[in-house]
Amino acid sequence: MARRADQERIAQKREQIAAQAGRLFAAQGYERTSVAEIATAVGISPASVFYYFNDKAALFRAVFERDLPAAEALIARHADAKEPVSAILDVLGELAKDAIDPGASGMLVELLRRAEHDPDLIAVVGRTSEVVRDGLAVLIVRGIDDGDIDPALDPIQTATWLQAIVDATYLNARPGYSPLPELRRTAMGYLTTFPSQGVDHRD
Amino acid sequence: MARRADQERIAQKREQIAAQAGRLFAAQGYERTSVAEIATAVGISPASVFYYFNDKAALFRAVFERDLPAAEALIARHADAKEPVSAILDVLGELAKDAIDPGASGMLVELLRRAEHDPDLIAVVGRTSEVVRDGLAVLIVRGIDDGDIDPALDPIQTATWLQAIVDATYLNARPGYSPLPELRRTAMGYLTTFPSQGVDHRD
DNA sequence: GTCTATACTCGGATAGAC
DNA sequence: GTCTATCCGAGTATAGAC
Structure with a gap:
């Protein structure tokens, strides 16, 4: 029983440290944030981290x-x-919700940078983004079946692109301004613009 | 005359160093690239940099x-x-052209990171992005006048958003795959989706 | 488990000779 | 202008006491 309690306590401490680390990494960047700084924020010594x-x-x-x-x-x-x-629009909206939080943008940027040379990190975020991508793809397929989404679109590729658009909202984030309207309009326009509508056939 | 020659020579050397620095920053990141490394790439000593x-x-x-x-x-x-x-589509295409180059993505990410705490850098890239934004805004206004773009859109805000979409193509960049079709479709859908078309009024 | 103290490494920047 | 040599500060990670 003591064993179990210890495990939980350790998990809590890890969570506490990770939270402070995330805050500081987002605000200052990975390299510019020292372990000593994180330790101070938590109230422990660097060695304990x-x-x-x-x-x-x-x-x-x-x-x-x-x-x-x-x-x-x-x-x-x-x-x-x-x-x-x-x-789909609701899911995208949820994903972009954090974009309003200043610092979330910094964390995304930091993630992209570090992902290039940390395979373990790629694995971690890869699982999460796959879950979202596949979930969106399923919805896209159903939207196509219903006739609401252009059947010419490839579900997986489209889902990946929608995720990229969400990332764009993070990059475009500014205080006191919500990118949700742009996001919804963009996704809507992309999914439901059928070739026959998109091209101008006047003559 | 010697004065002029010197100036040009200095400019060339600066250009040469900047080119190598850009290549390495893009590939490895700012902090992970040492001045010594850049100097070696150019073939000079760190002090000369x-x-x-x-x-x-x-x-x-x-x-x-x-x-x-x-x-x-x-x-x-x-x-x-x-x-x-x-x-507009052509301009966006040109802007996204570099996205195919592996490393351009890394440089964008690096830029976003460093821009947060280097005011001088913000000034430098700010000028460039203002030129593009204002140029796009002018085209958007003309598109609205021609009746090809939704008049409900704010030109400057829309231009800014289109730039963010271009950034998204960089983030979505993968070798052997061009994001141009997605980009064109996205911009087209966003600009020309009039509210009366976007909403489904079947009953 | 948490601390203090520190070993070790590395990178930016400078001094001063040539 | 370009070099060699070096100073200095910072930061990760570890050793070992408590």
Whole structure:
């Protein structure tokens, strides 16, 4: 029983450290944030941080390991929606919700940069983004079946592109301004612009 | 005359150093690229690099100072186009062209990171992106006047959003795959989706 | 488990000879 | 202008006491 209690306590401490690390990484960047700084924010010594995490890179990954359950819940919540297109817009809106938070943009940028040379990190965020991508693809297929989405679109490729658009909202984030209208209009226009509508045939 | 020759020689050397720096920053990131490494790539000593640039941050900015003339030329080239919408798509295509180059994505990410705490860098890239944004806005206004673009759209805000979409193509870049079709379809859908078309009024 | 103290490495920047 | 040599600060990670 003591064993179990210890495990939980360790998990809590890891969570606490990861939270502070995430905050500081987002605000200052990975390299510009020292382990000593994170330790101070938590109220422990640098050495203690290394007791809970093997190295600094593991600390960064921990921040994103927390996202997977949230992504799974989000997709599950909309999987059985009656209106696929509407569900897609809702999912995108949820994903972009954090974009309003200043610092979320910084964290995305930091993630993209580090993902290029940390295979373990790629694995962590890859799982999360696959869950979202596949969930969106399923909705796209249903939207096509319903005749609401252009059947010429490839579901997986389109889902990937929609995720990229969400990333764009993060990059475009500014305080006191919500990118949701642009996002919805963009996705809507992309999904439902049938070739016959998009091209001008006047003569 | 000797004075002029020297100036040109210095400019050439600066250009040479900036080119190597850009390549390495894109591939490895700013902090992970040492000045010594850049110096080696050019074939000079680290001290010589500091003869041409005050510090490492100035070296990074130099990479982007070269973009302004190109942006001005791009906008000027399309300013008098007969078909505004078509011109906008062409401009976006040109902007996204570099996205195919592996490493361009890395450089964008690096830029976004560093821009947050280097005011001088913000000034440098700000000028370039303003030129593009204003150029696009002018085309959008003309597209609205022609009745090809939804008049409900705010030109400046829309131009800014289109730039964000271009950034998204960089993030979505993968080798052997061009994001141009997605980009064109997205912009087209966004600009020309009139509210009366976008909403389904079946009953 | 958490600390203090520190070993070790590395990178930016400068001094001063040539 | 370009070099060699070097200073200095910072940061990761570890050793070992408690």
